[in-house]
Amino acid sequence: NITGCPLAGVDAHEICDASPLALEANRFFEGNPDFYNLPRKFKVCITGCRVWCAYPEINDVGLTAIRRGSEIGFSLRVGGGLSTDPHLALRLNAFVRWEQVVPVLAGIAQLFRDSEILRENRERARMKFLFLKHGWSADSFQEELERRVGFRLDPAVPEQRPDDVYRDHVGAHPQKQPGYSYVGAAVLRGRISAEQMRRAADLADEFAGGELRTTNMQNLLVVNIPNRNVEQLAQGLEAVGLRVGASPFWRGAIACSGTEFCKLAITETKSFARWLVEELEERLPGFEQHLKLHVTGCPNSCGQHWIADIGIEGKKIKVAGRLQDAYYFCVGGAVGLHQSIARPIGYRCLASEVPDAIERLLQRYLQERLPGENLRKFFARHSDEELRECLAGRFLAAVARDASPGRVPHAVEG
Structure with missing residues (x-):
């Protein structure tokens, strides 16, 4: 599963066209019996794009082009992934030369393949769990990688991580x-x-x-x-x-497949996301702040709510004896220069109440933001309690993210 920038060889601002390397790596792994039996999926991105549109921070392996004098090589990140246990990839102290990319990928795939501890629990079989659950660090990973490839990697050089909210080339x-x-x-x-x-x-x-x-x-x-x-x-x-x-709402909206096509989904997402965007465009027509608004229908985060300014996760709430779609709020997620996993703030509401909640939150931001303050910084300087009050329009105690779908303070009985 190797990805890159769709504008490789076209974008005037790219560091290099890395597509030949991505194709070479794909040829190496495709049909290679040495890698038929990996513990689980293995996501790789190789890109020369300056805005990192391939999202190296949430890939198992992310290679991003970088200059060392007149030479172009790659920064190396490992262990990224979202789902129920989000983890942003760790940068190794490595400058990977062009000709080293495929051998390094092979070494990482071998390390992943041979990690028997990752085969003990299928739900924790991604490479990120070496760091999340088994005590690995960037240094220990690099040491084992260099042992496998048989050479030392050059030290990393300073890189310029993108600070863009959008990475979509729109x-x-x-x-x-x-x-x-x-x-x-x-x-x-x-x-x-x-x-x-x-x-x-x-x-x-x-x-x-x-x-x-x-x-x-x-x-x-x-x-x-x-x-x-x-x-x-x-x-x-x-x-x-x-x-x-x-608009920022249209451009920044992401939604997973939802109950229409996904058996794991808890809520319908696609029609809901369209309605939500249309409501916000109508209510806040002059809103210009760049915004990532992600909707995911279950905790698995295919909608990538962990890296959104506002990420909402599908739940169910029982109202008048019937289960109805609801969403739990996480805020402040980002990748790039100020990367951060979004923080759950203890607020959820019925799907029908989401536009009201987001409108209240963004109106408060517009009224109280400091000069030059973006949403991420606004969220960072407010407590969970303050943000819940912004969303609800009144004080509310926190609810657990995985609370049962019974009656809760944040649901309005109808």
Whole structure:
């Protein structure tokens, strides 16, 4: 499962085109019997993208391009993952040279494969549990890795971690090819209709080179657009609901599959997320602060609520004897320069009450924020109790994140 930047070789600001390495690594692992029996899934990203759109912090292995003088190599992170036990990948003290990337990946995969302790409990079989449960550190991991590959890795060099809230390449941007640009369109909830897809393809044929690309945030890219055609193509995408100039709510919304298609889900998420975005756009039309708003239908965090400014996790609440969809709030998650796992703040409410709660929270932010203060910093300087009061409009005691679905103080009986 090897990913990279969908704009490799195109983005004018990339450090390098790392796609040849990603393809080489894929060829090495694909069909290789030495790695048929890994404990569980093994996610790798190799990217030369400056905004780290492949999210190395939540991959088992993240390789991000970096310069050492005139040489391009890679920073190395290991052990990232979310689900019920979130863990942001640890950076090793290593500068991985271009020619070392595949041997290093092989060594890490061998280490993972041979970790018998990870096979004792399937629910704790990801590589991150070496760090979460078994006492490993970045140093001990690197020591074992170097023993397996048979060479010492050069020391790490300073890197510039991105501070962007968004890593989605949405908007119109220059390519490295002179005279050309690419356009990224935000696809709400990752749901695109056949009509939208056909129209996007027609626009790519008419105004560009006919090539569409997708991102791991489920957005759509059109590449190789002559600069003179950018505005017409962007207008065409907007006309069918593929937003190039999306609001923070539209652009920052992520939703997992939910009960419609996932047997593990507790709540419906896709239609709910669309309704939530539409409500917030109508209620807060001038809101401009970059925002990640993630909806996940169960604790497994396919909606990545642990790394969102506002992440809500699906629950059930019993109202008048019937179970209804509800959401538990986590805030302050981020990756990059100020990375942090979102903190559960002890508040949950019915799904129907979520727009009211978020509106109250964001209105308080707009009223009380300090000069230049973003949402992450606002959340950090407020206690859980204060944030619950912002969401509910009144004081409320905390509830447990995994509380039973009975009557709770945060549910309104109806």
